[in-house]
Amino acid sequence: MSISQLAKDLKESATLAMTEKARILREKGEPVISMAAGEPKTKAPIDAILACAAKLTAADIQYTPTEGVPALVKAIIRYTEDNYGKVIGPEHVMATAGAKQAFYNLMVTLLNPQDEVIILAPYWVSYPEIVKLVYGKPVIVRPEDGRFVPRMEDITRAVGSYTKVLVVNSPNNPSGAVYPADLIGELVEFCEKKQIYLVMDDIYHKLVFNGVRAVSCYDYARDHSENSRLIVINGVSKSYAMTGFRIGWVIANKKVTRAMVNVAGQNMTCPSVVLQAAAIGALNGVQSSVENLRLLLQNNRDVMMTELNAFTGVRCIPPDGTFYCLPDFSAYEKDDIKLAQFLLEKALVVTVPGSEFGAPGHLRFTYCGTVKEIMEGVARVKWALDPESPNEIYIGDRKFRRDWL
Numbered sequence: 558m559s560i561s562q563l564a565k566d567l568k569e570s571a572t573l574a575m576t577e578k579a580r581i582l583r584e585k586g587e588p589v590i591s592m593a594a595g596e597p598k599t600k601a602p603i604d605a606i607l608a609c610a611a612k613l614t615a616a617d618i619q620y621t622p623t624e625g626v627p628a629l630v631k632a633i634i635r636y637t638e639d640n641y642g643k644v645i646g647p648e649h650v651m652a653t654a655g656a657k658q659a660f661y662n663l664m665v666t667l668l669n670p671q672d673e674v675i676i677l678a679p680y681w682v683s684y685p686e687i688v689k690l691v692y693g694k695p696v697i698v699r700p701e702d703g704r705f706v707p708r709m710e711d712i713t714r715a716v717g718s719y720t721k722v723l724v725v726n727s728p729n730n731p732s733g734a735v736y737p738a739d740l741i742g743e744l745v746e747f748c749e750k751k752q753i754y755l756v757m758d759d760i761y762h763k764l765v766f767n768g769v770r771a772v773s774c775y776d777y778a779r780d781h782s783e784n785s786r787l788i789v790i791n792g793v794s795k796s797y798a799m800t801g802f803r804i805g806w807v808i809a810n811k812k813v814t815r816a817m818v819n820v821a822g823q824n825m826t827c828p829s830v831v832l833q834a835a836a837i838g839a840l841n842g843v844q845s846s847v848e849n850l851r852l853l854l855q856n857n858r859d860v861m862m863t864e865l866n867a868f869t870g871v872r873c874i875p876p877d878g879t880f881y882c883l884p885d886f887s888a889y890e891k892d893d894i895k896l897a898q899f900l901l902e903k904a905l906v907v908t909v910p911g912s913e914f915g916a917p918g919h920l921r922f923t924y925c926g927t928v929k930e931i932m933e934g935v936a937r938v939k940w941a942l943d944p945e946s947p948n949e950i951y952i953g954d955r956k957f958r959r960d961w962l
């Protein structure tokens with residue numbers, strides 16, 4: 558059976574693959590600690606559940622407009638005004654089946670084959686693959702060694718006559734870095750001048766720590782006309798702990814939105830009306846769950862940093878947002894894919910290799926589990942790698958012996 562070259566060339570999502578491995582091991586009864594998944598473990602807000610249940614109970618489950626029901630579009634408009642200070646109309650909004658699909662539909666809408674998309678490393682695994690899916694060309698800009706924030710001069714150097722889009726994800730998956738306001742300002746100015754679409758993936762913008770703020774691109778925009786090439790992606794997945802609900806959205810100028818709605822109309826018709834109801838519930842409901850999640854993650858992040866800092870040879874830039882961190886393990890093992898597999902096998906800890914995010918030598922750790930999981934997860938990694946650690950430990954009720962150092 559033959560499949561397309563495009564499908565053959567596509568990489569499997571590393572995070573999903575590692576999460577699946579953890580699930581299989583756990584099903585076999587292995588005491589696995591997963592520090593790989595990209596989702597909070599808290600419950601979805603009650604307002605989302607009630608709105609969703611009410612929709613189901615009414616049994617009125619039909620297609621909706623492609624861009625989303627008017628109540629969801631209205632909730633997104635209000636969210637944009639409250640959180641960005643930006644006034645938009647319904648013609649600038651499209652709801653999607655998650656932020657991932659938002660990015661995919663946007664790329665279908667914007668790119669011609671061979672158009673280039675600037676992606677800043679370390680980057681979310683799906684950006685390059687989605688760009689390739691629509692026959693675009695990802696152009697990766699790497700930061701200086703030991704840093705997670707790119708330099709403006711490296712970005713400008715990467716831009717050429719085929720550059721159509723620049724993607725910014727701050728707070729950043731996988732590093733947790735929040736780009737400084739000055740850089741966002743320079744990027745907005747640069748993209749406006751060069752007529753490049755600046756796509757801000759703001760999915761983590763509310764999950765920031767210790768007073769750090771993820772600034773909005775709109776704060777620096779000079780062009781407020783319908784020609785503006787600023788595009789914002791967001792959604793309920795992360796801040797509202799609603800990953801399984803699959804609702805995201807895009808804010809763009811009228812022309813792009815109209816074209817994107819056409820594209821989405823042909824590939825998904827509309828996001829599920831039941832899940833849209835849940836998103837409306839979350840966006841219009843009591844917002845305390847977002848702040849509670851942020852505080853929980855901030856505490857987990859502090860625990861994670863304390864544990865990692867006690868680990869000789871491992872360097873980790875403290876994350877200012879998200880629920881990820883990206884420590885450098887190259888002092889122990891340069892091949893991070895091998896290292897992640899080793900840790901899974903020997904210590905039953907699931908991490909994601911940094912190479913998948915354009916950061917070789919690193920491992921991505923998630924800290925959205927419990928404090929106990931974080932402490933034990935890092936302790937197991939330390940045991941497996943650090944020759945100073947005791948030779949034997951108990952994982953669950955099994956004794957593990959280190960016979961490889």
Ligand code: PLP
Pocket residue numbers: 595654655656657658681726730758760792793794800803804805
């Ligand atoms: N953008 C970034 C940077 C992400 O890390 C993720 C999920 O991991 C997404 C988008 C996808 O979000 P959603 O679950 O809403 O599709």
